[in-house]
Amino acid sequence: MTRSFETAIADHHVPAEAPWSGFVRKGQTIRLIDSEGQQAVDTIFYSAGNFAERYSAQDTVRTQGAAYIGTGTKVISNEGNVMLTVVADTSGRHDTAAGACSCESNTVRFGHETRYLHACRDNFVLEVGKHGMGKRDIVPNINFFMNVPIEPSGEMTIVDGLSKPGDYVELVAEMDVLCVISNCPQINNPCNGFNPTPIRILIWDVGA
Ligand SMILES: [Zn+2]
Numbered sequence: 440m441t442r443s444f445e446t447a448i449a450d451h452h453v454p455a456e457a458p459w460s461g462f463v464r465k466g467q468t469i470r471l472i473d474s475e476g477q478q479a480v481d482t483i484f485y486s487a488g489n490f491a492e493r494y495s496a497q498d499t500v501r502t503q504g505a506a507y508i509g510t511g512t513k514v515i516s517n518e519g520n521v522m523l524t525v526v527a528d529t530s531g532r533h534d535t536a537a538g539a540c541s542c543e544s545n546t547v548r549f550g551h552e553t554r555y556l557h558a559c560r561d562n563f564v565l566e567v568g569k570h571g572m573g574k575r576d577i578v579p580n581i582n583f584f585m586n587v588p589i590e591p592s593g594e595m596t597i598v599d600g601l602s603k604p605g606d607y608v609e610l611v612a613e614m615d616v617l618c619v620i621s622n623c624p625q626i627n628n629p630c631n632g633f634n635p636t637p638i639r640i641l642i643w644d645v646g647a
Pocket residue numbers: 481539540541558559560623624625
């Protein structure tokens with residue numbers, strides 16, 4: 440869909456490695472733009488009216504019968520409700536199996552010297568805290584623009600992202616949601632091309 444940036448009601452530039460959160464009302468459209476390409480955008484959705492209702496990776500992949508997030512995916516909550524629908528996707532690959540990076544997992548995967556690198560879990564803790572939530576409210580997330588092919592054998596590995604500069608994914612909210620994002624700071628695997636970069640977030644009102 441070709442919407443004009445000028446008609447957006449919100450336009451956020453999220454720096455490399457930073458968190459972001461914002462509300463998207465029912466019927467509004469949110470577009471996440473991978474400004475420079477190959478940037479994982481770790482994302483969790485919460486029902487705006489009840490934060491205990493939140494994104495469920497398991498229910499989403501089971502309901503659609505497919506492992507990846509893409510055009511047509513209905514984002515399902517832990518209560519079985521449709522939270523958003525993916526209506527556009529120019530990059531073609533989004534993961535919801537590989538989770539978010541943390542300082543702790545970095546030390547296990549990449550060595551103790553990575554202990555002090557910033558991680559998605561830190562971003563999530565900071566951002567959900569603004570809304571009265573804490574660690575227990577952080578659940579398995581969507582990784583927009585992250586490429587984790589699942590082999591016929593069942594093996595899966597994070598490999599180079601497919602997204603090009605300016606690629607985007609667009610979702611229409613089916614209920615009022617809080618969107619919480621970590622613009623992934625990971626530099627030890629290819630999820631960000633070993634170089635975290637900024638993203639841009641646009642929101643259009645109902646009918647725009
Ligand atoms: Zn990360």
